[in-house]
Amino acid sequence: MAQFNIDTQYALGANEGSNQKTNNMFIILHETTNDGAANNAHYFKNNWSTSQTYVQYVIGDGGKIYQVGADGYVAWGAGTYANENSPVQIELARTSDKVTFEKDYATFVNFARYKAQQFGIPCTLDVGGKYDKGIKTHKWVSDNIWGNHIDPVESYLKPFWHIDEGQLAKDIANGVGGSTSGGSTTQTKPARNVVTVKNGPSTGIAGWNGKGQIVPGSNSTFKNGTAWQSAGVYLINGLPMYKVGGDEYIPKKYTDQAGIITINSIHGVNAFDGNGNKIAGTESTFMDYSQWKSPDTGVKVINDKVFFLVATNEYVDGFYTIGGGNK
Known part of the structure; x- marks a missing residue:
């Protein structure tokens, strides 16, 4: 942001x-x-x-x-x-x-x-x-x-x-x-599915495995300013994290996507309500590379997928956001 x-x-x-x-x-x-x-x-x-x-x-x-x-x-x-x-x-x-x-x-x-x-x-x-x-x-x-x-x-x-x-x-x-x-x-756009470590401690941030355990020594790898290709967003210990290795994840709150989402879908993406119903016509609002405020507390699992809250009872599929996995 x-x-x-x-x-x-x-x-x-x-x-x-x-x-x-x-x-x-x-x-x-x-x-x-x-x-x-x-x-x-x-x-x-x-x-x-x-x-x-x-x-x-x-x-x-x-x-x-x-x-x-x-x-x-x-x-x-x-x-x-x-x-x-x-x-x-x-x-x-x-x-x-x-x-x-x-x-x-x-x-x-x-x-x-x-x-x-x-x-x-x-x-x-x-x-x-x-x-x-x-x-x-x-x-x-x-x-x-x-x-x-x-x-x-x-x-x-x-x-x-x-x-x-x-x-x-x-x-x-x-x-x-x-x-x-x-x-x-002219404009500068973020690379698709690349997230950058930001606002972490000077010693680096910890990486986590899929079981919610800290990966020892990972803070020496995940330093502020380092960029990582993400293979998707997952909920671990109740928090959204990006998969950046075989079984290694970094918290969204310590990346350039902290507190926001960036749409990663060339034709835009539809929002859904909290019950999993598609909200027709919203793809013209949630356009490619547009950014939206989205707190970590607003993450919700809908139809077994991670969704981000972007407005009252409006959620966007995390797959179609930067770091979410869509290529």
């Missing part, structure tokens, strides 16, 4: 802004209509009560992120219905400098994806109607719910930087791993 540095100097205080919790349906994308992220965040901080407008985050100034509102609480950025159903709204500040924009745009896209995954919202752009979850532009809100805004694509991304709705949708689905130029993007 990506890590982001968030500047909280303009964050609203405990008695500022709305205290109403949101439903987790949308991440809404805006643009500020003027230059600079810090000055916009400062404006929201000082004028939220008089202007009746603010969002959770403002991004700009070379990829910096300034927090204003609190995640999961109503912000005032897109009308009552959208505000009440959006745990995060994000503003992109304008710039005329290409290098600055490239950093801003990559952070804007990747941070939106990150927040969507945190709240169990699919990384799809402007798909469906007002009852369909996803990342939405302010223009989509105007077209489908209320308002007359056209940001951020028609007002800024397209006329200034030639990034249209289709390109933004692709980037929201896949992430931005490099620079942008004329609307094209």
